[in-house]
Amino acid sequence: MNGAQWSQKLRQEIAKSVIGQEAVVERLLVALLAGGHVLLEGMPGLAKTLLVRTLGAALGVSFERVQFTPDLLPSDVVGTMVFSPANGAFSPHLGPIFANLVLADEINRAPAKVQSALLEAMQERQVTIGGDTHALPVPFFVMATQNPVEQEGTYALPEAQTDRFLFKLLLDYPTLAEETEMLARWGNLSDLPVPKAVSSGTELLAMRAEVETVHVSDAVRGYILALVRGTRELAAGGESTGNGVGGRWLRHGASPRASLALFQAGRALAWLRGHDYLSPRLVQKIAPDVLRHRIGLTYEAEAADVTADIVVERLLRTTAVPE
Numbered sequence: 129m130n131g132a133q134w135s136q137k138l139r140q141e142i143a144k145s146v147i148g149q150e151a152v153v154e155r156l157l158v159a160l161l162a163g164g165h166v167l168l169e170g171m172p173g174l175a176k177t178l179l180v181r182t183l184g185a186a187l188g189v190s191f192e193r194v195q196f197t198p199d200l201l202p203s204d205v206v207g208t209m210v211f212s213p214a215n216g217a218f219s220p221h222l223g224p225i226f227a228n229l230v231l232a233d234e235i236n237r238a239p240a241k242v243q244s245a246l247l248e249a250m251q252e253r254q255v256t257i258g259g260d261t262h263a264l265p266v267p268f269f270v271m272a273t274q275n276p277v278e279q280e281g282t283y284a285l286p287e288a289q290t291d292r293f294l295f296k297l298l299l300d301y302p303t304l305a306e307e308t309e310m311l312a313r314w315g316n317l318s319d320l321p322v323p324k325a326v327s328s329g330t331e332l333l334a335m336r337a338e339v340e341t342v343h344v345s346d347a348v349r350g351y352i353l354a355l356v357r358g359t360r361e362l363a364a365g366g367e368s369t370g371n372g373v374g375g376r377w378l379r380h381g382a383s384p385r386a387s388l389a390l391f392q393a394g395r396a397l398a399w400l401r402g403h404d405y406l407s408p409r410l411v412q413k414i415a416p417d418v419l420r421h422r423i424g425l426t427y428e429a430e431a432a433d434v435t436a437d438i439v440v441e442r443l444l445r446t447t448a449v450p451e
Contacts, residue, residue, distance in 0.1 A: 131400040134335055137326045141186040144321040146179050147313070148306040152297050154400070155417055156183055156271075160332055161339050161396035164294025164389065165250055165270040167235075167285075167421065174299045176273040180231045183271075187332065188325030189228035190265065196238035202245035209258040220257045225249050228265050228329055232272035236282045243289055246270060250292040267329050287424070294389050296421035335399075342395040343405040347450035349391070351408050355415060356387045358443050359423050377429035377439060382422040389418045408449045416440045 135157055142153055152168075156179070159166045168176045177193070184191035194205055207223035224230065225246075235243060249255050253264045272293070275282070290296070302310070314320060360381030393414050394406045403410070420436040429439075 129331075129335075130402065131335070131338075132402050134327070134331075135400055138183075138186050141323055141326045142179070142182050145182040145323055146175050147309050148302045149175070149179065149299065152179070152299060153183075154397075155295055155297055155414075156180075157400060158393055158396045158414070159271075159294050160187070160267075160269065161336055161400065162294060162389075162392040163267065163269075163336065164393065165292060166272070167290065167293040167296045168271065168273045168299060169276050169296060170273075170299030171301070172275060174301065176299060177231065177233055180229070180271045180273070182323045184229040184231075185323040186326055187229070188328045189267070189332075191229045191231070192224035192227035193231040193233055194224050195233050196235050196242065198237060198239065200238045200242050202242050205242065205245050206249065206255040207257050207262075218258065220260065220262065222257075222262065223255075225255060226262075226264060228267055228269065230268075230270050232270055234274060235272040236274040236285060239283055240286055243283070243285060247289060247292065250289075267332055290421045291383055291385055293421060294393060295417040297417055298420075339396050339399045342398050342403070344391065344395060345405070345450075348394075348406050348408060348411065351447070351450050352387055352390045352394070352411060354447050355411070355419075355443060356382045356384075356390065358447055359386075359419065359439075362439065362443070363423070377426055377432075377434050379424035379426050382419055386418055386422045390415065393418060412444050412449075415444060419443075 135154070138157060139150075139153060146153070156166060168180070170176055181191065181193070194200075203223065205223050206225050207221050209218040210221040211218050232246065249264060249268075250270055253266075253268050254261050255264065256262075274285075358381075359378065363378035363381040365376070390411060391406075394411050397410050397414055398404075398406045401410070416437055419440045423436055423439060425434065425436060425439075
């Protein structure tokens, strides 16, 4: 099965429950193929939770949802040791993190120590409970959602955690045609669709092996490194340029994880679109989703309404593209 066929059957099943958001769905499939985690940001009511839940059902893997709240404890996520009166011993009670696809809903509502409980799981694919290490299922993904506007009862994600997300995806409002179709299709609550499994974790792992065959030339590898290292050069200093974006807008550039993410996600996107090589154009397509959460804006940049996407766009425009 090629990438287009695998993508099509998943997209068709997801479209039964989620109308529109085609670009976001494609990025989610890319993340699955690249083995990366995703942070979804958007206003309430844009079907972030529904999208991830439907993806899990269509993929046919185990799914758990964790509703993050200010009173959540790390043990509520990863699990804890439980005493058994029958044998007088402690045994591990595994938390909801032990699923193939974990939805961390409204992740920015939990304090830092709970968010940090995900660090080992996201990076090492394991958690430690009572001094013992427990491997997580394969495949394993964390897909988190957050609301960009609410400040009451929310906590900023630690930079160490955001860096572990392959993508940060921004969801926008549906078009008039898409919202009209929602009313026509789901105006009656009795007609709500029930997604079914059309793939499996085993099939996904087989697809990953095919992604590994996508060729990446030395020139494209150099282009990826030039983009990522360019963010660090902007953060290192220098005066702002005529378009208002320069070194003083960044506190820090992207880490080496960004280089790996661009490489891995780029190959997955190429395979998904039926290419056997990664082109600079596809790197440019995916760069904003990989970099926007990995660069730190200064207060001066925020005051001037300079966003991470503006900085990335300038970087793409000024970095030499290999032929």
